[in-house]
Amino acid sequence: xxxxxxxxxxxxxxxxxGYSSRSETVVDIIPQGRETRxxxxxxxxxxxQRPDGFYPSQKGVEFYENYKEDIALYGKLGLKALRFSxxxxxxFLDDTLEPNEEGLKFYDDVxxxxxxxxxxxxxxxxxxxxxxxxxxxxxxFYNRKTVELYEHYVKTIVKRYHDRVKYWISFCEINxxxxxxYMVGGTVLKxxxxxxxVLHQCAYHKLLANAVLVKTCHDIDKELKVxxxxxxxxxxxxxxSPDDYEKMMEEERKDSRYTDVMVKGHFPYYFVKEMKEYQIxxxxxxxxxxxxxxxxxxAVSYYKSSLASTDGTRDNPMLKRTAxxxxxxxxxxxxxxxxxxxxxxxxIMIVENGLGTYDKVEEGKIHDDYRIEYLSKHIxxxxxxxxxxxxxxxxxxxxxxxxxSTSEGMMSKRYGFIYVDREDNGEGTxxxxxxxxxxxxxxxxQERTKNDG
Ligand code: BG6
Numbered sequence: 001x002x003x004x005x006x007x008x009x010x011x012x013x014x015x016x017x018g019y020s021s022r023s024e025t026v027v028d029i030i031p032q033g034r035e036t037r038x039x040x041x042x043x044x045x046x047x048x049q050r051p052d053g054f055y056p057s058q059k060g061v062e063f064y065e066n067y068k069e070d071i072a073l074y075g076k077l078g079l080k081a082l083r084f085s086x087x088x089x090x091x092f093l094d095d096t097l098e099p100n101e102e103g104l105k106f107y108d109d110v111x112x113x114x115x116x117x118x119x120x121x122x123x124x125x126x127x128x129x130x131x132x133x134x135x136x137x138x139x140x141f142y143n144r145k146t147v148e149l150y151e152h153y154v155k156t157i158v159k160r161y162h163d164r165v166k167y168w169i170s171f172c173e174i175n176x177x178x179x180x181x182y183m184v185g186g187t188v189l190k191x192x193x194x195x196x197x198v199l200h201q202c203a204y205h206k207l208l209a210n211a212v213l214v215k216t217c218h219d220i221d222k223e224l225k226v227x228x229x230x231x232x233x234x235x236x237x238x239x240x241s242p243d244d245y246e247k248m249m250e251e252e253r254k255d256s257r258y259t260d261v262m263v264k265g266h267f268p269y270y271f272v273k274e275m276k277e278y279q280i281x282x283x284x285x286x287x288x289x290x291x292x293x294x295x296x297x298x299a300v301s302y303y304k305s306s307l308a309s310t311d312g313t314r315d316n317p318m319l320k321r322t323a324x325x326x327x328x329x330x331x332x333x334x335x336x337x338x339x340x341x342x343x344x345x346x347x348i349m350i351v352e353n354g355l356g357t358y359d360k361v362e363e364g365k366i367h368d369d370y371r372i373e374y375l376s377k378h379i380x381x382x383x384x385x386x387x388x389x390x391x392x393x394x395x396x397x398x399x400x401x402x403x404x405s406t407s408e409g410m411m412s413k414r415y416g417f418i419y420v421d422r423e424d425n426g427e428g429t430x431x432x433x434x435x436x437x438x439x440x441x442x443x444x445x446q447e448r449t450k451n452d453g
Pocket of ligand 1: 011014128172173301352356398404405406407408413
């Protein structure tokens with residue numbers, strides 16, 4: 001496991017803030033809401049009109065202002081890698097071809113600061129944070145024009161940072177677009193449109209854009225490694241009924257259809273059939289381009305598993321759940337890694353895994369033994385997968401510090417090793433406090449990397 005990337009992740013739309021020096025992203029206009037937010041991340045409805053309200057992503061946890069202090073803490077934690085997203089909306093403030101030098105300079109500073117602490121920077125080009133102007137002017141990835149805009153954006157940032165950034169990730173959880181068309185695809189449905197047809201068109205363009213990043217990186221520097229993140233949610237059939245098994249297979253395909261194209265370089269037969277059904281033309285030159293530009297590694301997030309049945313998907317009653325109802329299934333991670341490697345045979349980087357729950361500050365300390373237990377069990381299963389022979393190149397937790405949660409927009413659903421004093425209503429000092437898990441992970445990294453060269 002020499003030079004294994006023990007690290008953590010954050011994303012611009014959830015931590016940066018710095019709202020006045022950039023243009024808006026898709027998540028900036030979606031308010032908090034434990035039961036409701038996700039529906040707006042799929043279709044924003046009235047929020048496209050930007051009514052007054054509290055919008056947590058506009059402030060994040062002010063990483064933009066605090067990046068030096070935050071990265072110093074990541075250095076103290078001993079991270080070997082940090083994954084973060086560049087905000088496209090900071091680099092191109094609007095539909096202009098001229099990049100914003102101030103934005104480019106910010107990520108120069110972030111990268112240089114990480115390198116100062118020997119932390120490998122890993123860039124995600126879009127992490128649920130597409131610029132709003134791309135949605136408003138072009139309707140996101142529904143429109144092929146967005147692939148062109150994306151190409152211009154990634155050429156700009158890869159040229160600028162490739163001398164210091166080796167690992168690039170095109171998109172965060174491409175398959176989450178199945179449920180969050182607006183947040184992941186940047187696309188808003190018009191009345192009467194067929195959701196599945198629109199989704200498949202977005203998928204086609206996103207897959208093309210993914211190949212654009214691969215080509216851009218490899219043209220600029222052959223040593224660069226490119227991945228795309230998929231949400232790795234394994235399914236079990238609810239019962240031994242062949243119907244439930246069939247349902248499970250259908251659910252799995254909704255995820256693997258993306259990975260199949262990006263890694264194998266061609267549309268699998270079941271995806272070709274779907275595309276035909278929605279009358280989406282698979283153009284010869286695009287297919288050739290995708291075949292020639294496949295991923296070097298798969299980036300995967302793992303939080304939970306799910307059950308498939310003829311009544312839809314549901315949670316597994318055999319498993320415990322988090323305070324937010326997510327099932328806890330460490331073993332599912334070993335199985336998922338094995339199945340993924342057996343199918344694709346390319347290296348896998350775990351780019352997100354973590355426990356989102358409430359934390360309590362007691363006399364200035366956070367005793368999050370529950371998080372330590374969660375992470376330890378998952379790491380144990382990942383290490384078993386490595387013993388099985390799966391080529392895992394890194395393990396990055398979600399998240400290095402507390403950030404705004406995606407599903408609910410809440411601060412109190414915390415994932416970090418570093419507590420951030422900010423409440424759900426935006427109040428708080430923003431003070432950073434190291435949790436018990438901070439010292440546990442610091443120790444684990446030291447232990448696991450003591451023989452690294
Ligand atoms: C992943 C996302 O889906 O899960 C992150 O890439 C997100 O952005 C993380 O924060 C945890 O999900 P949530 O909804 O609890 O924040």
